[in-house]
Amino acid sequence: MLLGHYGIAFAAKRMAPRTSLGTTIFAAEFLDELWPMLLLLGIERVRIAPEAVGSLRFVYYPWSHSLAMAIVWSLLIGAAYFALRRYGRGAWIIGGAVLSHWFLDVPVHLADLPLWPGSHVFVGFGLWKSIPATIAIELAFYLGGLAIYLRTTRARDRIGTWALWTMVVVLAAFYAASLVSPPPPNVPTLAVMTLGLWLFIPWGWWIDRHREAIA
Numbered sequence: 001m002l003l004g005h006y007g008i009a010f011a012a013k014r015m016a017p018r019t020s021l022g023t024t025i026f027a028a029e030f031l032d033e034l035w036p037m038l039l040l041l042g043i044e045r046v047r048i049a050p051e052a053v054g055s056l057r058f059v060y061y062p063w064s065h066s067l068a069m070a071i072v073w074s075l076l077i078g079a080a081y082f083a084l085r086r087y088g089r090g091a092w093i094i095g096g097a098v099l100s101h102w103f104l105d106v107p108v109h110l111a112d113l114p115l116w117p118g119s120h121v122f123v124g125f126g127l128w129k130s131i132p133a134t135i136a137i138e139l140a141f142y143l144g145g146l147a148i149y150l151r152t153t154r155a156r157d158r159i160g161t162w163a164l165w166t167m168v169v170v171l172a173a174f175y176a177a178s179l180v181s182p183p184p185p186n187v188p189t190l191a192v193m194t195l196g197l198w199l200f201i202p203w204g205w206w207i208d209r210h211r212e213a214i215a
């Protein structure tokens with residue numbers, strides 16, 4: 001899943017108004033932000049499989065995408081956020097956003113999400129086999145989250161409007177491109193392209209500075 005995680009990041013802003021959108025994006029997409037680094041380090045493995053849905057087979061990714069590690073990351077990031085910001089509500093929401101990633105991946109992934117590193121139990125309902133169902137669930141979370149965000153914040157200036165809408169369109173275009181483009185030539189290229197997800201964190205911070213909570 002891609003867009004759906006950003007929907008969670010948008011919605012999280014309502015639950016923790018003092019937390020930046022950049023931070024909620026970091027949290028909701030953390031497992032996918034971590035994954036390309038583990039690929040480049042050779043710790044996790046993916047196989048480019050043009051015949052597979054999304055052209056990828058997730059061979060081994062327990063450190064970024066097992067339930068147990070999602071819980072560990074969620075606790076660590078929630079605790080780190082609390083240590084830095086002393087905002088308890090924000091810390092709970094940030095931790096929850098990290099964990100939400102795994103539960104949003106379950107319906108769409110094939111049965112390749114491990115419960116813990118070394119586990120032989122893999123989950124995933126495989127909605128990816130149906131392109132219309134995949135798009136429907138992605139858009140439901142994305143647009144639902146965005147609608148909540150729009151009712152929670154308003155632009156302070158023009159940047160607050162344009163920076164937000166540009167990101168909304170770029171993310172949607174990124175997702176659309178991933179559906180129609182040919183498979184990546186090799187794993188390092190895929191990993192480097194995926195590292196581009198980190199750009200949306202400062203982008204979210206930038207948006208956040210130009211918008212304010214609706215009282």
Ligand SMILES: [Zn+2]
Pocket residue numbers: 001031032065101105
């Ligand atoms: Zn993921």
